[in-house]
Amino acid sequence: MPNKRTQPLPKTEEDELFEALLGPDEEIDLETAKDVLKACGVDSSDLVSKLMSRVEAGVRELRSKSKSVPVPVENALRNLRRAEEKKSESAGVDPDCYLANLLSGTLPSAGAEAVSSLRGRKLGEKVSSKDKEILDSLKSKLDEGDTGSE
Secondary structure (H helix, E strand, O other), X not given: OOOOOOOOOOOOHHHHHHHHHHOOHHHOOHHHHHHHHHHOOXXXXXXXXXXXXXXXXXXXXXXXXXXXXXXXXXXXXXXXXXXXXXXXXXXXXXXXXXXXXXXXXXXXXXXXXXXXXHHHOXXXXXXXXXXXXXXXXXXHHXXXXXXXXX
């Protein structure tokens, strides 16, 4: 397969203005990018899901016309789905609930991957009495404001 090089689009006056204000696109940091998107009325938190929806619609359209889906499009859709899964997994963990369940001696079901390797315990399994004593001791020290550094 020959190496295809596409010519960059010519810069508009608006492109030059943004580059002068913010620097080249390659050098923009994440927070600045989010600020720019927000200023343009774009919510950056749902960009992945919106792109995934558009790609899925394109795939459905191709399949409805009995056309094959290009491999790069399938790969992109797979990557978008993974990113969306990661986003939903990380959003499902409530830290307060997680700590309350952990301190009460029950491993929380939310965020299972974070605790699944905790000393070989299965999800939902009670912690041992010795571990509960340790957790209670730590909790009481935290409640007292004593972190052990004197």
